[in-house]
Amino acid sequence: MQRKEVLQILSENKKDLTERYGLKKMGIFGSVAKNIATSDSDIDIVVEMAPDILLRAELKQELERILGNKVDLIRYWKRMNHYLKQHIDKEALYV
Template structure:
């Protein structure tokens, strides 16, 4: 089963347990270039007040267990300007406003949780 379908089947857990507002897949999986060794690139937005390190790590582990592959979980607010346009143009949301409208809405600020860390 593909990554997006697995996320969609488990949305209630993902939204309730980890405080997710919107989640989608991007990168090689979306472009059809993934190999068996590829990780799965996932873009996430947390609900207000739910952006915690514990939620980030626990969601990463949950998705890796669910998919049986490494997951590169990226908080949308942490996207660097040089890759923001590319990621937002190709992300396919599993749930949330853009999943219905087909596009991304809003600008992202630098996320305080990962300031100083290595992010995409």
């Protein structure tokens, strides 16, 4: 999927997803954000939300349903891997 299409779908669903899952922030990073994704690429999504693993699993399934593509969902938090955090900080595009 192209960056513009993913950002549009996420924007259209942001209000509902925020209410249902308590999202504080949501964005994309990785190949889709760089607009170099191939047909085999997953969509890397970063969210700020409560540390609830069941809720995060449900959100991942919902994102895959609305995007029609495999999603790699990362929860952004202060103790996450330093290198991943830097990577996300550098390239994430938020909706």
